[in-house]
Amino acid sequence: MNAIISLCHFCELHGPKVLFCTQPFHPEEKTVSAGDSETEGADGSIPSRRHVASSAEPMTPQTPTHNSLPNYKNDLCEGCTSVHLGFVSHDEEAAVSYMSSQRPQHRDVFAMVRQACIRSLSCEVCPGREGPIFFGDEQQGHAISYTFYIKDYQARGFQRLYSVIVVMMDKIYLLNSWPFLVSHIETVVEHLKSKASVVFENEKVKMPLRQYRLTSTSVNPKNFIQQRGGNVNKPARSLNELTDDKHVFKVLHTSFVWILKACGNRLSETLLEGPPTEDSIIDMEKQEETEEGFVKLFSKKLGIDDDLELGLDVLSNPGTNPGDNGTIDEVVEDDGSPEIIDIRHIYKLLGSRRFHVLAHHVVIGNQIILRGKGRTLIRTFQNALTWLLPKGCYRAVPYSDEYVESYRCNFLGLNPAVSIPSYVNTSEPFLLVDIYEPEDVHLESPDPFKGYIFKLSTFFDLDKVVAPSVLQKMEHAIVNDSLSIEVVDQCLICLKEEWMNKVKVMFKFTKAGGGRSEEDAKNLLKIVGATDDDKPLLSYWMRGLSDQYKKHILSASRQHVL
Amino acid sequence: MSHEVDDMKYGISFPGDFNYGPDIDGEGDTASTLPQHKPRILLMGLRRSGKSSIQKVVFHKVSPNETLFLESTNKMVKEDVTNCSFVVFQVWDLPGHLDYFDSAFDSEHIFGGCDALIFVIDSQDDYQDALAKLHFTVSRAYKINANIKFEVFIHKVDGLSDDHKIDSQRDIHQRATDDLVDAGLENLHLSFYLTSIYDHSIFEAFSKVVQKLIPQIPTLENLLDIFISNSGIEKAFLFDVVSKIYIATDSSPVDMQSYELCCDMIDVVLDISTIYGDDADFSFPPERLKEENAFNTDSCAVIKLNNGTVMYLRQVTKYLALVCILREDSFKRQGLIDYNFWCFRKGIKEVFELRKTNKQLTNGENLENGMGEPPQV
Numbered sequence: 001m002n003a004i005i006s007l008c009h010f011c012e013l014h015g016p017k018v019l020f021c022t023q024p025f026h027p028e029e030k031t032v033s034a035g036d037s038e039t040e041g042a043d044g045s046i047p048s049r050r051h052v053a054s055s056a057e058p059m060t061p062q063t064p065t066h067n068s069l070p071n072y073k074n075d076l077c078e079g080c081t082s083v084h085l086g087f088v089s090h091d092e093e094a095a096v097s098y099m100s101s102q103r104p105q106h107r108d109v110f111a112m113v114r115q116a117c118i119r120s121l122s123c124e125v126c127p128g129r130e131g132p133i134f135f136g137d138e139q140q141g142h143a144i145s146y147t148f149y150i151k152d153y154q155a156r157g158f159q160r161l162y163s164v165i166v167v168m169m170d171k172i173y174l175l176n177s178w179p180f181l182v183s184h185i186e187t188v189v190e191h192l193k194s195k196a197s198v199v200f201e202n203e204k205v206k207m208p209l210r211q212y213r214l215t216s217t218s219v220n221p222k223n224f225i226q227q228r229g230g231n232v233n234k235p236a237r238s239l240n241e242l243t244d245d246k247h248v249f250k251v252l253h254t255s256f257v258w259i260l261k262a263c264g265n266r267l268s269e270t271l272l273e274g275p276p277t278e279d280s281i282i283d284m285e286k287q288e289e290t291e292e293g294f295v296k297l298f299s300k301k302l303g304i305d306d307d308l309e310l311g312l313d314v315l316s317n318p319g320t321n322p323g324d325n326g327t328i329d330e331v332v333e334d335d336g337s338p339e340i341i342d343i344r345h346i347y348k349l350l351g352s353r354r355f356h357v358l359a360h361h362v363v364i365g366n367q368i369i370l371r372g373k374g375r376t377l378i379r380t381f382q383n384a385l386t387w388l389l390p391k392g393c394y395r396a397v398p399y400s401d402e403y404v405e406s407y408r409c410n411f412l413g414l415n416p417a418v419s420i421p422s423y424v425n426t427s428e429p430f431l432l433v434d435i436y437e438p439e440d441v442h443l444e445s446p447d448p449f450k451g452y453i454f455k456l457s458t459f460f461d462l463d464k465v466v467a468p469s470v471l472q473k474m475e476h477a478i479v480n481d482s483l484s485i486e487v488v489d490q491c492l493i494c495l496k497e498e499w500m501n502k503v504k505v506m507f508k509f510t511k512a513g514g515g516r517s518e519e520d521a522k523n524l525l526k527i528v529g530a531t532d533d534d535k536p537l538l539s540y541w542m543r544g545l546s547d548q549y550k551k552h553i554l555s556a557s558r559q560h561v562l
Numbered sequence: 563m564s565h566e567v568d569d570m571k572y573g574i575s576f577p578g579d580f581n582y583g584p585d586i587d588g589e590g591d592t593a594s595t596l597p598q599h600k601p602r603i604l605l606m607g608l609r610r611s612g613k614s615s616i617q618k619v620v621f622h623k624v625s626p627n628e629t630l631f632l633e634s635t636n637k638m639v640k641e642d643v644t645n646c647s648f649v650v651f652q653v654w655d656l657p658g659h660l661d662y663f664d665s666a667f668d669s670e671h672i673f674g675g676c677d678a679l680i681f682v683i684d685s686q687d688d689y690q691d692a693l694a695k696l697h698f699t700v701s702r703a704y705k706i707n708a709n710i711k712f713e714v715f716i717h718k719v720d721g722l723s724d725d726h727k728i729d730s731q732r733d734i735h736q737r738a739t740d741d742l743v744d745a746g747l748e749n750l751h752l753s754f755y756l757t758s759i760y761d762h763s764i765f766e767a768f769s770k771v772v773q774k775l776i777p778q779i780p781t782l783e784n785l786l787d788i789f790i791s792n793s794g795i796e797k798a799f800l801f802d803v804v805s806k807i808y809i810a811t812d813s814s815p816v817d818m819q820s821y822e823l824c825c826d827m828i829d830v831v832l833d834i835s836t837i838y839g840d841d842a843d844f845s846f847p848p849e850r851l852k853e854e855n856a857f858n859t860d861s862c863a864v865i866k867l868n869n870g871t872v873m874y875l876r877q878v879t880k881y882l883a884l885v886c887i888l889r890e891d892s893f894k895r896q897g898l899i900d901y902n903f904w905c906f907r908k909g910i911k912e913v914f915e916l917r918k919t920n921k922q923l924t925n926g927e928n929l930e931n932g933m934g935e936p937p938q939v
Contacts, residue, residue, distance in 0.1 A: 010634070010636040010659070011659070012609070012634055013609070013659075014659060015657065015659025015660050016636075016659070016660070114666075115666055118660070118666045119666075121636055121637070122636055122637040122638070122657065122659075122660055123637060123638075125637070155633070155634075156610075156631075156632065156633045156634045157631060157632055157633020157634065158631070158633070159633060161636050
């Protein structure tokens with residue numbers, strides 16, 4: 001985390017002072033030391049980490065702006081000094097070094113921290129006097145400040161004011177880290193306070209100063225002077241002394257380093273380009289389910305319309321990343337059969353009429369059964385067809401030795417020996433693609449598909465049915481040779497996303513609030529720019545909506561009804 | 563006895579509170595140019611010089627002994643002294659540790675809207691540093707706002723012998739003005755006061771500072787002069803009851819002892835009426851409720867001293883009381899005094915109303931008309 005944590009103190013003599021700072025250094029960044037004049041210009045930059053530690057000391061006595069008080073403007077009392085050299089911790093894994101010293105090395109950083117210190121101790125008012133507040137601006141950086149009192153038996157008012165500040169330029173990051181930072185700074189603060197109050201109680205027993213001040217002749221002016229004089233020599237004790245802990249700054253260093261590191265690990269930023277598409281949300285949902293290390297069974301959390309779909313779609317092994325194009329990965333061993341590269345490839349193999357039939361079946365969700373020997377061929381064939389569908393609609397069994405029902409998968413690869421059961425023949429709308437390999441294999445042929453025959457057969461004729469309008473557009477893009485295949489991909493994604501939005505509207509319409517008439521449905525179709533021909537597609541694609549969205553709509557509509 | 567004085571309610575965030583409008587660049591009385599402007603008094607000085615103690619003792623009735631247990635002030639403490647109908651002013655207690663001319667602070671804002679600057683010097687300490695700081699502060703503040711009235715409190719003089727007091731006042735006066743002359747700031751005028759929280763000197767000094775901020779002072783003084791001369795009274799003070807600051811007195815010189823006597827009388831009256839007064843009005847903040855309830859416009863007290871003097875207290879408004887010292891034989895004509903007092907109160911009310919309608923007051927003239935002619939019996 002690119003922040004600097006400091007401990008500040010309102011010194012009895014010198015006012016608000018920065019006591020102790022911890023900040024991370026990345027090895028590549030060159031740190032310019034504070035002020036050329038102060039270090040005689042010799043240490044212009046700090047190349048090595050060891051150097052950082054050793055150069056920390058000489059600049060401690062200087063305070064840049066304090067021209068008001070003539071006699072003690074430059075010296076620092078015990079109360080406002082912490083460490084002479086400082087501490088350095090290396091995080092080898094992340095290649096970050098954390099350095100603690102009295103003051104930050106860089107002049108600008110110091111100016112920022114000093115400003116935040118003054119504001120935290122002498123300007124900003126924290127409700128209840130102790131606790132966290134946030135302040136800052138674009139120039140001076142943003143800060144979370146936690147002010148607290150440490151008991152000191154010899155101090156005015158028996159307590160001294162300290163604060164821990166976290167200064168950062170990134171306001172959003174800082175505010176998002178608020179719960180983490182505040183709770184852990186609190187822990188550090190409580191530690192210091194409890195130590196100091198033990199010391200306080202001990203001193204109180206030894207010397208009942210308050211009684212002495214009140215009952216003795218302290219009102220007597222001469223005595224008053226003496227009492228004051230006694231305090232002047234040592235106006236402020238160091239934090240070491242107050243907590244009776246020689247290693248208090250060492251402990252602070254480790255705490256601060258941990259806070260910086262853990263806070264950095266807590267939030268990582270990702271660049272988001274535009275809102276996520278429905279497909280990427282589905283990917284994320286799948287990923288969530290597998291994160292625990294279980295076998296990736298994606299059962300829908302809400303069994304709304306498909307209760308049967310329980311864990312049957314076993315997608316390869318748990319290690320597979322479902323993110324890359326939603327393809328089934330190369331777990332199925334390659335058997336040497338030729339591969340289909342993309343959707344355009346299929347188009348070329350089948351010709352426009354047959355491709356149209358195939359694509360039509362695909363987009364309205366009829367089962368596509370690929371029967372043939374070449375496993376790789378079938379697998380890549382299936383992958384290529386997924387270009388036409390939203391990810392949520394895509395459920396495939398790459399290769400099987402027996403028929404799998406259509407509610408389990410819409411893409412099925414079959415062994416040529418298997419025949420379709422007769423009950424399926426009559427009841428289910430499916431498209432069977434038989435792939436016949438050529439008898440004589442020409443190994444050296446430039447076209448690996450030479451001799452391959454694709455035969456489409458179905459009992460469910462779509463010839464008379466008008467295809468959904470989106471399919472025409474898709475085909476248009478695929479046919480157009482002047483578009484590169486990447487452009488086609490993007491084009492199909494856009495078309496799919498466009499229609500998914502319509503599907504969302506339809507989903508909301510059908511699920512939210514009952515009692516919609518036929519007339520309403522027609523009007524809605526008109527509004528979203530769809531016709532009756534698109535209905536099968538719309539209703540099928542509803543299955544491709546993300547769980548997140550469905551849940552949201554259902555809960556929202558339920559609330560609405562209530 | 564609790565020494566933990568909770569002063570949270572006075573703490574105001576430093577950069578906020580900008581609603582007092584632009585600086586006043588007019589001449590003469592700054593307070594009269596902007597009717598809504600609250601005169602601002604800054605308390606400055608080195609650390610431990612007694613700024614917070616002064617504020618606590620004068621405005622919070624903290625016992626002087628208890629101020630030993632105040633912690634050091636770490637931020638500006640702003641306080642509105644609003645419960646006094648005539649002077650509504652602010653007191654800002656500025657910690658001595660900070661350098662207000664540093665870039666971290668908006669010195670234009672702090673000193674630009676300021677009317678009086680009280681610099682507190684600890685007379686029991688070596689005041690060499692304090693003088694340097696005084697010179698630095700005063701000259702810088704003067705550059706920002708030439709209308710500031712600079713007051714120097716030579717504080718904690720309770721520890722000094724009378725001779726020593728005079729010596730140090732002369733010494734401080736000499737050195738401070740020499741420094742200013744050397745710096746070419748002859749026009750900058752410093753006023754010096756010897757103060758201590760253990761007696762009434764701090765109240766008196768603060769009274770004088772406040773009086774300078776009241777534009778109607780000549781009017782009030784005139785009013786009081788007419789009142790006492792017509793009633794056979796020796797000395798009269800117009801007090802802010804809560805703080806025991808006197809807003810005005812007649813033009814005869816103020817004797818410290820009679821001032822103390824009057825303060826003590828207010829204490830006595832307050833104490834008695836807190837016990838026996840009726841508790842009707844709850845519109846005040848709780849911490850002041852006690853005192854407010856004690857007094858109302860009918861409050862009146864007479865104390866006869868064994869040296870033939872009578873002290874007479876009458877409430878003028880909710881916050882103001884008139885305390886008079888007179889010979890016993892003058893007090894025989896109490897009816898006349900009461901009538902004159904009634905006229906006096908009417909005059910004061912007219913001054914208030916004029917102020918409320920934001921009309922410019924031409925000093926003196928309206929007064930005598932408002933006063934009326936007291937009948938001679």
